[in-house]
Amino acid sequence: MTGENPAHTDALPAAHPAWLPDDVWRPLGSRRVLVALGPDAGPVGGTVVTEVRRAVEAFGGSVTVSTPEDLVDPDRAVAHDVVLLVAERAAQPGSAAMRHTEPVQDPHAGLVTAVTGGDLDGTAGPLIGEETFLRGRRDGRTTVVAGGSRALLYGLHDLVRAGETAFTADQPMTWDLPTQPIRMLDHWDNLTVHPVMGQVERGYAGGSIFWSEGRLRTDLSRVEGYARLLGSIGINAVSVNNVNVDLLEARLLTEGLEDVARLAEIFRPHGVRTYLSVSFGSPRTLGGLSTADPRDPAVQRWWTEAADRVWARIPDFGGFVIKADSEGQPGPFAYGRDHADGANLLARAVAPHGGTIFWRAFVYDHQQDWRDRSTDRARAAYDHFAPLDGRFDENVVVQVKHGPLDFQTREAVSPVIAAMPRTRLAVELQVTQEYTGQQKHVCYLGPWWSELLGFPLWGTRGPTVADVAAGRGPGGLAGGVAAVSNVGTDEFWCGHPLAQANLYAFGRLAWDASLDPVDLLDEWIRLTFGEDPAVASALHEVMDESWRTYEDYTAPLGVGFMVSPTNQHYGPAVDGYEYSRWGTYHFADRDGVGVDRTRATGTGYTGQYPEPWSETYEHLETCPDELLLFFHHVPYGHVLHSGSTVIQHIYDTHFRGVERVEGMVAVWAELEGRVDDGLFVRVTERLGEQLRSAREWRDQITTYFWRKSGVPDERGRRLY
Amino acid sequence: MTGENPAHTDALPAAHPAWLPDDVWRPLGSRRVLVALGPDAGPVGGTVVTEVRRAVEAFGGSVTVSTPEDLVDPDRAVAHDVVLLVAERAAQPGSAAMRHTEPVQDPHAGLVTAVTGGDLDGTAGPLIGEETFLRGRRDGRTTVVAGGSRALLYGLHDLVRAGETAFTADQPMTWDLPTQPIRMLDHWDNLTVHPVMGQVERGYAGGSIFWSEGRLRTDLSRVEGYARLLGSIGINAVSVNNVNVDLLEARLLTEGLEDVARLAEIFRPHGVRTYLSVSFGSPRTLGGLSTADPRDPAVQRWWTEAADRVWARIPDFGGFVIKADSEGQPGPFAYGRDHADGANLLARAVAPHGGTIFWRAFVYDHQQDWRDRSTDRARAAYDHFAPLDGRFDENVVVQVKHGPLDFQTREAVSPVIAAMPRTRLAVELQVTQEYTGQQKHVCYLGPWWSELLGFPLWGTRGPTVADVAAGRGPGGLAGGVAAVSNVGTDEFWCGHPLAQANLYAFGRLAWDASLDPVDLLDEWIRLTFGEDPAVASALHEVMDESWRTYEDYTAPLGVGFMVSPTNQHYGPAVDGYEYSRWGTYHFADRDGVGVDRTRATGTGYTGQYPEPWSETYEHLETCPDELLLFFHHVPYGHVLHSGSTVIQHIYDTHFRGVERVEGMVAVWAELEGRVDDGLFVRVTERLGEQLRSAREWRDQITTYFWRKSGVPDERGRRLY
Structure with missing residues (x-):
């Protein structure tokens, strides 16, 4: 598929540096740096050296590349301000996905002690995993000790993020390691432009950085830049094509393999493994077999031969990543088999190679009848998958969307996550803003993901969503987190320059879900925009509450799906899905609104949760306001815990949401001349569209409910 | 654009014979026929000879081709059962479009008398126009005397339609001639497949019969068959590309002209002139000029050079046909000019050649704000065009959609048609079933068009819509009728075999709007399906009231636009356009529904009509039920002239509509084995879809209004 037409050119303009502008390298680059790598450092070790060399060349420091053995002579370390050291490890058995959780004996423990002064956290001792690093400062020397090349890369970027503070006062050596074993970005990129979905399905940032006109781009500079960005925030896996796999994309597994290999070469030096989305029907469509049973x-x-x-x-x-028996994709149901049969088929083909299967749990009836009140799409993933717990091979990860519907602005957590202790689970988030403003709206999703990942599945003291994904749930099996990427060929990567913060926050929360998303926002602002406090404070004000503002002016109280089907989920259409086949209804009538998902009188969905949530969601008295209409059908006069009625809440939040956007516009306008002009213009344009759209949401939703309820706004604001 | 790749093949399977199966030729083909043509008979005369020859070869008759002069010897005529004779005319001045209205002296008047026995209608005498023919029977001989080759072709098909009855008892010579000077079919065909609109915009019958993959088809057999069908019903003009003109299609005017010429060669022998849709922006996009002012x-x-x-x-x-300043097409507004300036620009370029400009009046703000109650799309065409009356050149025809919105199942007549006496107007109908079931639903539109064309614009005794188009309105200027075609590459021409009846009825009503549409239906059934009375009666039952049945189960009481935007106007979405930019709202709330277009309290649209309609529509007491919600916003309890409340009417008509479709399905099922198997299967499939869709319409609309009004169905039927 590559290079058939040497005249073909698809060169892309240079991209915005995102959170790695030159200036962030100044603190490190102005110092004397020693990088000590072993003979097995590989391409990721090379990346560390390249990054440090580039930094010191730009900012007047120096770099020495050495080996750990050299450090037996303590003077070598003393002559430097910074030491980056890989503690070489013995080879480990077990699958790649599991390996990181197994701390190993460091053969150079003595050296580490020499460099660090033995100042290590007592609980961990000298055992460090291949993604683990330690960072500290003592005697005027900042040291990173890493369990492997990838860990060294992560430690390097930890230094970069810390900035000058990493090089001043003494700091004890502290451990850092990722919570999640796999931190993946899924690209829903097609090789060609789909007539309805465009080239990147749910993409809002131009074309695919990988593919153009049916084949690999010749200009892969964007992929190189992207791989570097991913490595810098600890992403270690990427899937390079859409989970809706058409024939052309299916062939990446066979005829197009060279293209995939080329991408893997680019991702490898940044510690990122390459995955493919494959079609379950491949044995038929590609292999010419009569079945895919x-x-x-x-x-x-x-499949075995394909994997080989x-x-x-x-x-x-x-x-491989697979969407099977979902929205028209082929799957095991056609052969009377279940999803465990399907997943294990592929798992056994890839097991000899240490490969992992990400099998998506997004399975539901997408031909539902809106008249049928007995079917509840929210129940579907649990009903399909919970009974299969324990039947999946150990190299299968069941990838579960965070909520029971589909990446809404507000949803309950998927009950599947608590229901499969004997299965490795990955939680799937959506960085691309399909339902959250399509990168025309500022909507910083860090707080939403933080809330989701931190949700205590068995009550306040129990394991969280992130814990289950990380293997710290009841079954102890680890999966990871995955998210749909938001980048494309756009010069700002994401269409909206501020949407870069979502990519950044995802990587950081995938590393450690306990990080404060507001701190991460400020971290991102500082890296991306520098130290100007006026800029930092304005950006903070524009972005910090932007997810809740977006929630304010869109679908109320967790009811979801008031987006326009015509405009591919952009903008309001209150009844847009109300009589559709998609199973996403709000049941508004002249008396009330919401979906009764209780066990007592509704679909019984609340029963899929363990206690205390099962009871909490079941009863109006305990159900949280923000999810009220997801679980209950209530009259417009129902009084919320907030003290407001449902109808007045709808009016108030929608008027408030628009006022907040007006505030964002005003705050941003102050930054003219203080940020890059092109970026300023782009954000200004998008904020204008956000304001227009927010007003449209406000007016459609308030008018819809005014026409339906007949209840006037207490404050007499304009309804239509 | 043609023939660059000789290996390219796009051969189409043979098409259904429509209303010209072999059997319809039997009465004529089994007789001795004399065709008398002058030296100027041209290709249309050749078609008459070809048709007759094919008929007699099939059914054992004979044909003699002669000249009118030969008929000086009466024995020549006597030796035949049928005489088809062109009364040669002197060349006439004036534009092609006007010529037909000017009767001419027949230089062979004596011959005509000899053949016909002088049995002519006294008022017309020997003056006959070039589209006029006479038919009668005397002394065992059936005679057609025609004012020209086209008239002879029309007379021939008049004989074919009459069947055996034309050849039995004596009948006096009677005149027939078309009411409308131009009877046109517009094709909204693109050269390639548009990603959203498909190849044929609003086409429901496969691809374009003209174009494939960006160029003229190599297999033009369908065009030949189509031209023959059009000639047989008197269509005399066809426009071969979409009025939304993209660059590729714009080039038909220049680089693609050979392709157009090839189509003109095919249409010419059937009396059909070829037109092109052009882009007003062509001087810029094709000519490289900086303006199209x-x-x-x-x-x-x-433009002059292009026309030359x-x-x-x-x-x-x-x-040329032009859509300017409409839905994104370029037009004169960009240069501060009006539509008369724009139309006359083109008119002057084509005037030296006798060309005509069809300038569409479908101009409105398609970026309307739904919150803005002061703007009424229904007013737009009148507001734009009525002030320009008298300013259009004589070779401009302003083409007006029949209603003020857009081809809804029920609309008031456009007030523009009564408002421009000094302008040639053409009325535009839509044969393709965009809003009337997309050729998945049986919806015989003859009665709707008959009602529209027969609408008395100034009250019961005044000129009708058809009169104005025909030049018998107050200003005496003739335009004609145009309609969007419904054919494509489908083997049954129209997707739905029974949709052929709409094409047929359009041609026949364009010829004579006073024809009874139910008679035309029976005529079409007899021609297409033969004489089996069981078949005829079943088809009559399925089709006769199908338009009113469709109205029953779709948008009620003239309110329009409850179609799905997502599904391109197929199926219901009650609020689908309610908050859109398209200006098509119903304003339903918990108390009532409808659009107040009165002068007293509404948009004032009723004031665009002359009396008596202005007053009739203004008042609830006189406004006809079927247009009530188009003109008034009323409570659900408002009592109709029918005695029913609005809400109960909605329930009753929707349940009744579905019951009628169930009846259609049952009646059709009886025809298995009595009609062609392939056709039976196709219609059966489509009726199944119609029933499913009708139920969906019923349930969505009744549920929507039940949820909104809270008024239960008196008869307690199922609402959701």
Whole structure:
């Protein structure tokens, strides 16, 4: 698929540096740096050296590349301000996905002690995993000790993020390591432009950085920049094509493998493994077999041979992502098999190579009848998957959307996450703003993901969503987190320059879900825009509450899906899905609104939760306001915990949401001349559209409910 | 654009014969036929001879081709059962469009008398126009005397339609001639497949019969068959590309002219002139000028030269169809000019060639704000065009959609038609079923068009819509009728085999709007399906009231636009356009529904009508039920003239509509084995979809109004 037409050019203009502008390298780059790598440092070690070299060349420091053995002579370290050191480890058994959780004995423990002065956290001792690093400062020397090359890269960027503070006062050596074993970005990129979905499905940032006109781009500079950004925030996996796999994309597994290998070469030096989305129907569509039945030996052979070819070409390949029996994609149901049969078919083909299967749990009836009140789409993933718990092979990760519907601005947490202790689970988030303003609206999602990942599935003291994904749930099996990426060929990566913060926050929360999302926002602002306090404070004001502001002016009280089907989920259409086949209804009538999902009188969905949530959500008295209409159908006069009626809440939040956007516009306008002109203009344009759209949301929703309820706004504001 | 790739093939399977199956030729084909043509008979005369020859070869008759002069010997005529004779006429001055209205002296009047026995209608005498024919039977001989080759073709098909009855008892010679000078079909065909609109915009019958993959088809057999069908019902003009003109289609005027000429060659022998839709922006996009301003001499020169080239290649070319300043198409507004300036620019370029400009009046603000109650899209065409009356050149025809909105199932007649006496007007209908079931639903539109064309614009005794179009209105200027075609590459021409009846009825009503649409339906059934009375009666039952049935289960009481925007106007979405930019609202709230277009309290639209309609529509007491919600906003309890309340009417008509479709399904099922199997299967499938869709309409609309009004159905039927 590559290079058939050498005259073909698809060169892209240079991209915005995102959170890695030159200036962030100044503190490190102005110092004397020693990088000590072992003989197995590999391409990621090379990236560390390259980054440090680039930094010192720009800012007047120096770099020495050495080996850990050299550090037996303490003078070597003393002659430097910064030491970046890999503690070489013995090779470990077990699958790649599991390996990071197994601390290993550092053969150079003595050296580490020499460099660090033995100032290590007692609980961890000298055992460090391959993604773990330690950072501290003593005797005027800042040291990073890493369990492997990737950990060294992460430690390097930890230094970069810390800035000058990492190089001043003494600090004890502290551990850092990712909570999640796999931190993945999924690209819903097609090889060509789909007539309805565009090239990047749910993409709002131009074309695909990987593909153009049916094949790999010749200009892969954007991929290189992207891989560097991902490595800097600890992302370690990327899937390079849409989960809705058309024939052209399916062929990446076979004829297009060279293109995938080329991408893997670019991601590898940044510690990122490459995955492919594959079609369950491939044995038929690509292999010419008459079936894709997981029990058919020829099908099994086909997948085994396909996997063998992939790993022969890309030895560190990650594995496959699959959307099966969902929204028209083929799957095991056609053969009377279940999803465990389907997933294990692929898992056994990739197991000899250490590969992992990400099997999506987004399975539901997308041909529902709106008249049928007995079917509740929110129940679907649980009903399909919970009974299969324990039947998935150990190299299968079931990838579960965070909520039971589909990436709404506000949803309850998916009950599947608490229901499968004997299954490795990954939680799927959506960085691309499909339902959250499509990168035309400022909507910083860090607080939303923080809330989701921190949700205590068994009550306030129990494991959280992030814990389950990280293998600290009841079953102890780890999956990870995955998210749909928001980048494209746009010069600002994301269409909206401020949407870069979502990519950043996802990576950081995937690393550690306990990080404060507001701190992460400020961290991102400082890295991206520098130290100007006026800029930092304005950006903070524009972005900090922007998710809740977006929630204010869109669908109220967790009811979801008031987006326009015509405009591909952009803008309001209160009844847009009300009589559709998609299972996403609000049931508003002249008396009330909301979906009764109780066990007592509704669909019984609340029963999918463990206690205390099952009871909490079941009763009006305990159900949180923000999810009220997701769980209950109530009259417009129902009084919320906030003291407001439902109808007045709808009016108040929608008027408030628009006022807040007006405030964002005003605050941003003050930054003219203080940020890059092109970026200023782009954000200004998008804020204008956000304000227009927010007013449209406000007016449609308030008018809809005014016409339906007949209840006037207490404050007499304009309804239509 | 043609034939660059000789290996390219786009052969189409044979098409259904529509209303010209072999059997309809039997009465004529089994007789001895004399065709007398003059030396100027041209290709249309050749078509008459070809048709007769094919008929007699199939059914055992004979044909003699002769000249009118030969008929001086009465024995020549006597030796035949049928005489088809052109009464040659002197060449006439004036534009092509006007010529037909000027009767001419027949130089062979004596011959006509000899053949016909002088049995002519006294008022017309020997003066006959070039589209006029006489038919009668005397002394065992059936005679058609025609004012020209086209008239002879029309007379031939009049004989075919009459069948055996034309050849039995004596009948006096009677005149027939078309009411409308131009009877046009517009094709909204693109050269390639548009990502949203498909290849044929609002087409429901496969691809374009003209174009494939950006160029003229190599297999033009469908065009030949289509031209023959059009000629048989008196259509005399066809426009071969979409009025939304993209760059590729714009080039038909220049680089693609050979392709247009090839189509003109196919249409010409059937009496059909070829027209092109052009882009007002062509001087810029094709000519490289910096402007398309109608006052700019370079722009005027560009159009003059373009027209000169077209007519040099296609001497009988018809002219141009233009959609300007409408839904994003370029137009004169950009240059501060009005539509008269724009139309006259083109008119002057084509005038030396006898060309005609069809300038569409479908101009409105398609970026309306739904909150703005002062703007009424229904007013737009009148507000834009009525003030321009008298300013259009004589070779401009302003083409007006029949209603003020857009081809709804029920609309008031456009007030523009009564408002421009000094302008040639054409009425535009829509044969393709955009809003009337998209050729998945049986919806015989003859009665609707009959009602529209017969609408008395100034009260019961005044001129009708058809009269104004025909030049029998107050100003005496004739335009004609135009309609959007419903054919494509489908083997049954129209997707739904029964939709052929709409194409047929349009041609026949364009010829004579006073024809009874139910008679036309029976005529079409007899021609298409033969004489089996069981078949005829079943088809009559399925089709006769199908338009009113469709109205029953869709938008009620003239309110319009409850169609789905997502599904491109197929299926229900009650609020689908309610908060949109399209200006098509119903304003339903918990108390009532409808659009107040009165002068007293509404948009004042009723004031665009002359009396008595202005007053009739203004008042609830006189406004007809079927248009009530188009003109008034009323409470759900408002009592109709029918005695029912609005809400109960909504329930009753929707349940009744579905019951009628159930009846259609049952009646059709009886025809298995009595009609062609392929056709039976196709219609059965479509009726199944119609029933499903009708139920969906019923349930969504009744549920919507139940939820909104809270008024229960008196008869307690199922609402959701």
